Amino acid sequence: MTSPSAVNQAVYLTANNMSVATGQPSLVNMSSGSMHVPVWSFSGGTAGQSVAGFVTGLPGGCAAVKVEILVTTNDASTSPDYADVFRAHLSQLAEDAPFTSPYVLGTPVRTALPAGPFHTRTILLDPYYELVPGAPLWVRIQREPTDPADTFPHPTGLVMVKVTPLPALAKAHVVQDVSGYNSWPMMQAIGDKLVCVYSRGSAHSIGEDARAVYARTSTDGGKTWTAETVVANTPEYGEVTVGKGLDANGAMLLWVRRIGKDWNHDLYRTTDGVTFTLVATPKMAVTPMQVTDVFAVPGVGLMALWFAGNYKDDTSHSWGKLVSSDNGATWTQTVIESGLTKDDWPTEPSAVSLGDGRILVVARTEMGGVYTTRAQFQMVSTDHGATWTRARTNIGDVTASTPSLILDAKTGLLSNYYYHRGMGVLRRRVVDPDRIFANPLAWPPAEAVATGSRVTFDAGNVNATVIGDTHYLAFYSGKAPDTAVLVAEAPAPTLATNPLRPGGPQE
Numbered sequence: 001m002t003s004p005s006a007v008n009q010a011v012y013l014t015a016n017n018m019s020v021a022t023g024q025p026s027l028v029n030m031s032s033g034s035m036h037v038p039v040w041s042f043s044g045g046t047a048g049q050s051v052a053g054f055v056t057g058l059p060g061g062c063a064a065v066k067v068e069i070l071v072t073t074n075d076a077s078t079s080p081d082y083a084d085v086f087r088a089h090l091s092q093l094a095e096d097a098p099f100t101s102p103y104v105l106g107t108p109v110r111t112a113l114p115a116g117p118f119h120t121r122t123i124l125l126d127p128y129y130e131l132v133p134g135a136p137l138w139v140r141i142q143r144e145p146t147d148p149a150d151t152f153p154h155p156t157g158l159v160m161v162k163v164t165p166l167p168a169l170a171k172a173h174v175v176q177d178v179s180g181y182n183s184w185p186m187m188q189a190i191g192d193k194l195v196c197v198y199s200r201g202s203a204h205s206i207g208e209d210a211r212a213v214y215a216r217t218s219t220d221g222g223k224t225w226t227a228e229t230v231v232a233n234t235p236e237y238g239e240v241t242v243g244k245g246l247d248a249n250g251a252m253l254l255w256v257r258r259i260g261k262d263w264n265h266d267l268y269r270t271t272d273g274v275t276f277t278l279v280a281t282p283k284m285a286v287t288p289m290q291v292t293d294v295f296a297v298p299g300v301g302l303m304a305l306w307f308a309g310n311y312k313d314d315t316s317h318s319w320g321k322l323v324s325s326d327n328g329a330t331w332t333q334t335v336i337e338s339g340l341t342k343d344d345w346p347t348e349p350s351a352v353s354l355g356d357g358r359i360l361v362v363a364r365t366e367m368g369g370v371y372t373t374r375a376q377f378q379m380v381s382t383d384h385g386a387t388w389t390r391a392r393t394n395i396g397d398v399t400a401s402t403p404s405l406i407l408d409a410k411t412g413l414l415s416n417y418y419y420h421r422g423m424g425v426l427r428r429r430v431v432d433p434d435r436i437f438a439n440p441l442a443w444p445p446a447e448a449v450a451t452g453s454r455v456t457f458d459a460g461n462v463n464a465t466v467i468g469d470t471h472y473l474a475f476y477s478g479k480a481p482d483t484a485v486l487v488a489e490a491p492a493p494t495l496a497t498n499p500l501r502p503g504g505p506q507e
Contacts, residue, residue, distance in 0.1 A: 013053045013139065013161040015040050021140050023049035030074050030157050032118045039072065039157030042143035044084070044150070050142035055163050058137065062165030064448070067126040069141055069161050073117060075154040080112040082152040085144040085372055088125035088161075092135035104129065104423070106142075107397040110149040110372045110441075113156075120159065128166060128425050128448030139163065149372040170488070172450050173222040175474065176200070176214070177484035185485045186244040186293075187474035188252045189465045194218040195273030196474050197231060197254055198485045199240045204457055207259040211238035217273040222472060222487040231268065231276045236260045243304055244463070245294025248327045253279070255291045255304065265291045267328060282322065282331040290348065291322060293404075293463075297353050300384050301325040305349045306333070309342070311366060317345035319363075321385055336388050343367045346377040346390060348461075352407040352414065352433075357384045360433055362393070362403040362416055372396045376403060376418070378440040393440040397427065399456065404464040406471055406492075407433070413493045417449070417462045419475055424454035426462055426475060430493040450488035452477030459483070466492065 015027060015038040026041045040051045058065070067088045087106035104126075111123050131137065139161055144150055175196045176182045185198040194217060201211030212233035216225040232239045237260035245253045251271045258264040265288060268276040288306035297303050302324040309317030318338035322331040346363030353359050361379040368374065376395040381388045399421040406415045414433045419426045427446040436442045452459045452475060459477040466472070473488045 008164060008166070009059075010162050010164045011055050011058070013055065013163070014038070015158060015160065018051040018053035018141075018161070021050045021052035022142070023047075025049040025051055028157075030072065030118075032074070037072075037159060039159050041155045041157050043155055044145050044153040047144070047146045050089075050140050051158065052138060052140035053161070055137040055139060058131070058165050060133070061167065062131065063168035064128045064130045064166045065137065066124070066164040066166055067129065067139060067161065068122050068124050068164070070120055070122055070159040071156050072120045072159055073113065073154065073156050076117055077154065078113045078115070078117055078119075078152070080115060082113045083110045083149055084113065084152045084156050085110045085147040085150040086123055086125060087142050087144060089140040089142065090126065090129050091138045092132050093138065094132045094135040105370070108144050108147055108149075108370060108372045109396065110147070110394055113152055122162070124445040127427070127446050128169075130424075130451065137163070144371075147371045169448060169450055172452070172486035172488040175216055175222070175225055175485040175487055176228065179482055181481055181483050182485045183476045183483055184240055184242075184461050185474035185476060186241040186254060186463050187465050187472060187487065188244045188246065189467045189472070190250070190252050190271065190273060192219060192467055193273060194222055194465070194467070194472055194487070195252055195270070196225070196485065196487065197241050197244070198474075198476070201238065203481055205238070206240050206257070207238040209236055209238060209260070211240065213239045213241055213256055215273055215276070221467075221470065221489060226274075229274050232256050232258070232266065234258055234260070242290040243292040243294060245302070245304070246296075247294075247302065248296070253294045253328055255294070257290060263287050269328065279328050280330065282333070284333045286318060286320070286333065286335060292349055293351070294328075295351050295353055297359065297384055298355070302328055303351070303385060305351055305361065307345070307347045307349070309340075309345055311342060313342055315339045315341055317342060319346055319349070323385075337390070346379060348402040349379070350403045350405040352405050354407070354433055354437070358382055358437065359385050360405075360414070360437060362395075362405060364400060364402050365398065366400060374398065376401070378436070380437055391440045393443055395429065395443050395446075397423070397446055400460070402461045404462050404473070406464050406466050408466075408492055411493065411495050411498075413495075413498055415464070415471060415493060416443070417464045417471075417473055419452065419460035419462045421456050421460045422454060424452050424459065426450040426452065426473060426488060428490060430498050432498075449473065449490045450475075452486065453479055455479055
């Protein structure tokens, strides 16, 4: 094993550097002609097989690591029609702490097999694992043949583990951190001004009278913010920001859910991020849990998706669309799917219009468990939203993770931002939408953008906007009863760093 002398110089654990952790994987030589490579052979039918090893000598300047594996197979039946599933479990031996803390149960990652035997694949299992400085890192690699996505019934060989030291991510700027549960932000750019609207109450509770909606603005990329103004604070109602967007004139629209003696969704408009005017309170046959971001569909008007349900294990769940042809004054509700189980229910969707009648949507999943079936949904329409197709993606590094999409006007690249709750990492996946429109399992691996608290529901709900060549990402982080609204920034992806661009070569 080599030791890095600087951040971004990788450490490699070969098969001979690792030993059995669980089950009975076999250390064998995989041979082709005169080439003999030691690999750990993981069965395609036996669960619970894993190997582990220690990584030492990481440079002092690294704050995190990226974990990848190199795998291969010698089975002649290998084909991209098959997939296997691996995961990395990570921990450190920190002073005066149990070696099980902090311990991360890795997210299962599915990848298609190569077209022929003895081809290698590099699989990214964790793009950003934060480290305790100076503590040895323990890595355990496990195959998951019982995962529904693992369809290859033959052995796969683990050649080596690649661990790359990473520098710390830039710290997010604070929008609001006064005492209370500052949460669920929506952020929209009006010209060169950022408008961040958020809700504050005493707890993770949507209907308490103490919960109201507030706004602040920034003209320096989120570094400083104006004084807080009140958007909505109706007596005996709890109010929460649930969606944002722009109208046909470039003014900001904001959906606010108002819960008290009844449920309402109020639409506000602002041109400066300070004064908000009530535009509409649509009466809907199906009362949504939320109405989400507003987007424009050429030839149709303004559109916003909604979802309704009770988060229980029944078939009361649905989703649909709202359409306005008069710039937000009135809205028509349509149910797209109903009678859904919680596991099949797409929630908190984010949408982009791709032109030519095509709309692409990514939605959160409420499914629990650890299998790859717990992945974000993708819904697409080719007829301006009249009919839809829904499928699972391969975006499984999620826990009730709300997506937020940005389509870059210059490059045509699509960024999907989401916060991996529990892991405390805000992630991004960048793709040419043509690549995944009809192939939702082809999303590329994630990259880390920002970090927050490693909790389940007291952090998350990213909402993104763009000014120039920078994406701005509002989210919340902390631990009840006190959380803060933050904003991180990320450079817009470029064609140079994302070669799978519109019109370019496709995998």
